[in-house]
Amino acid sequence: MAFDYLKRKVAEHAFNAMDNKADFLKKAGIVAILTTVICQTTAVLLNKDVPQKEKKFMFAQEVADGTINLAIFWVLTAACIKYGRNLAAGWTKDIQNDKVFEKVQDALKKEKGFGRYNIHKVKNGYVDGLGTIISLIGSVVASNFISPPIRNYAASLYQKEHMEQTFNKQPNSQNSIFDKQVPNNVFTQQKPLSQYNNMSVFLNQSKYTGNNPLRPF
Amino acid sequence: MRHFFQPFLLIQFEKRRELQESLSLMQIKALKNSFENVLLEKKAIFEEDVKKRIFVEKRIERVVRFNKNVETWHQRLFLGVAAISSQPFYDYFNRNVDQDTRKYSAARTVAKIIVGTSEGCLVRFLAVRYGKKIAFNCLNNKNDVVVEKLKEFLEKRSKEFKEKFELGGENAQEYKSSAIKFNRYKDKLNDWIDEVREHVKNGGNFNNFTFESDKTKDLEQYLKESGNVLSVGAAFLAGLMIDIPMTNKVLNWGMDIFFPGHCQKNIGGSK
Numbered sequence: 001m002a003f004d005y006l007k008r009k010v011a012e013h014a015f016n017a018m019d020n021k022a023d024f025l026k027k028a029g030i031v032a033i034l035t036t037v038i039c040q041t042t043a044v045l046l047n048k049d050v051p052q053k054e055k056k057f058m059f060a061q062e063v064a065d066g067t068i069n070l071a072i073f074w075v076l077t078a079a080c081i082k083y084g085r086n087l088a089a090g091w092t093k094d095i096q097n098d099k100v101f102e103k104v105q106d107a108l109k110k111e112k113g114f115g116r117y118n119i120h121k122v123k124n125g126y127v128d129g130l131g132t133i134i135s136l137i138g139s140v141v142a143s144n145f146i147s148p149p150i151r152n153y154a155a156s157l158y159q160k161e162h163m164e165q166t167f168n169k170q171p172n173s174q175n176s177i178f179d180k181q182v183p184n185n186v187f188t189q190q191k192p193l194s195q196y197n198n199m200s201v202f203l204n205q206s207k208y209t210g211n212n213p214l215r216p217f
Numbered sequence: 218m219r220h221f222f223q224p225f226l227l228i229q230f231e232k233r234r235e236l237q238e239s240l241s242l243m244q245i246k247a248l249k250n251s252f253e254n255v256l257l258e259k260k261a262i263f264e265e266d267v268k269k270r271i272f273v274e275k276r277i278e279r280v281v282r283f284n285k286n287v288e289t290w291h292q293r294l295f296l297g298v299a300a301i302s303s304q305p306f307y308d309y310f311n312r313n314v315d316q317d318t319r320k321y322s323a324a325r326t327v328a329k330i331i332v333g334t335s336e337g338c339l340v341r342f343l344a345v346r347y348g349k350k351i352a353f354n355c356l357n358n359k360n361d362v363v364v365e366k367l368k369e370f371l372e373k374r375s376k377e378f379k380e381k382f383e384l385g386g387e388n389a390q391e392y393k394s395s396a397i398k399f400n401r402y403k404d405k406l407n408d409w410i411d412e413v414r415e416h417v418k419n420g421g422n423f424n425n426f427t428f429e430s431d432k433t434k435d436l437e438q439y440l441k442e443s444g445n446v447l448s449v450g451a452a453f454l455a456g457l458m459i460d461i462p463m464t465n466k467v468l469n470w471g472m473d474i475f476f477p478g479h480c481q482k483n484i485g486g487s488k
Binding site: 004007008010011012013014015016017018019020021024025027028029031032034035036038039040042043046047085088089091125126127128129130132133136139140143144145148149152153155156157 | 273277280281283284285287289292293295296299300302303304307308311313314329333337352355362363366367370371374390391395398399402435438439442443445446447449452453456457460461462464465
């Protein structure tokens with residue numbers, strides 16, 4: 001029974017895709033983005049190597065990323081489909097000259113790979129096709145050129161807010177969130193050189209305190 | 218009768234003679250040339266029209282063919298290639314965050330894209346190929362309930378588009394063509410089932426089925442779209458099973474190679 005229902009649904013969607021390919025590809029793109037969001041958020045939650053605080057931040061970040069991506073993709077792709085269809089309809093409106101039709105068909109038949117379609121019959125196919133192509137270009141532009149800067153800006157705002165809440169102070173632009181987890185007393189206290197057992201720790205001092213390691217005193 | 222027209226013919230003959238006498242030989246030649254030039258110009262315009270139309274029809278044919286042949290894995294590939302050539306750069310040169318975060322962010326994005334695109338394309342490609350066969354076999358196992366419900370659906374869609382067309386508006390022509398299409402699919406469904414059943418009864422299978430007859434012309438497209446629909450579902454399931462573990466593994470591997478000495482617990486980073 002469930003299998004019959006599945007078969008019917010697949011067939012229904014296939015017929016819808018035959019009628020409007022651009023719309024189907026838009027839906028497929030939305031499913032792909034949703035899949036990515038679900039997978040990435042689950043990956044963050046299941047990753048044992050990420051600390052709890054970071055997990056919270058990264059989860060929110062992935063959700064924000066997916067939401068922004070999805071919204072831009074949806075809006076831009078829908079607009080592109082409409083634009084492409086209108087463009088094709090406008091272009092094909094001028095081609096009503098039947099005087100040259102037979103001559104053109106004869107010429108196309110001589111060329112390899114052409115002349116399969118009759119322009120008067122495939123006009124709707126052309127309108128659909130241009131809608132598909134422009135929507136594909138629109139989806140690429142949306143998810144790769146418009147969404148990343150917005151996503152990054154939103155994520156950086158969230159990161160600053162998150163860090164303020166976590167560390168109760170403004171983040172240092174030079175040091176990362178992970179550097180803050182290093183105990184302060186190791187590097188900020190000025191100690192005599194003889195007290196350091198590990199030289200590598202001493203050499204890393206400059207990274208965290210901004211002091212010159214050659215002049216520790 | 219002849220006698221009746223004779224005076225008129227004579228007058229005409231006289232007129233022509235007068236005209237010929239009045240025109241010099243040079244003038245006649247010039248007139249002839251100008252007529253020829255007009256004819257040549259007309260011919261050139263016609264040929265140019267033909268050339269333009271050939272160009273336009275070639276473009277149309279390419280677009281129609283692309284629309285029919287494009288599959289979901291093509292779309293995933295376009296998105297993946299564009300993503301890997303743009304997104305890591307946005308992350309790596311993001312000035313709103315610190316240097317370490319940028320590195321982790323870019324590495325994580327690369328890992329996500331590589332895993333997502335390769336897995337997505339492969340799964341979709343295989344799903345489309347096998348989806349066609351599954352849809353073909355579904356047509357062979359004739360289930361009257363499913364077929365009847367499918368016909369009801371096609372009729373309902375046709376009616377919906379017809380109502381929309383009657384309401385008018387800028388998309389009225391598209392609605393009209395959709396209504397016609399769904400009506401045609403309803404009629405063709407029985408033909409497809411009959412053709413497939415007969416083919417299988419004669420010992421044939423999907424691989425040696427031909428889609429050239431009028432009855433089965435749209436069947437190829439239907440099977441392709443069925444494969445595309447199945448591929449979307451398959452990609453969703455495969456994403457859940459493969460993306461989650463693979464992204465972290467590829468990220469760890471990439472971080473070890475490109476940023477050696479990083480702390481293990483820092484994996485995942487932040488953008």
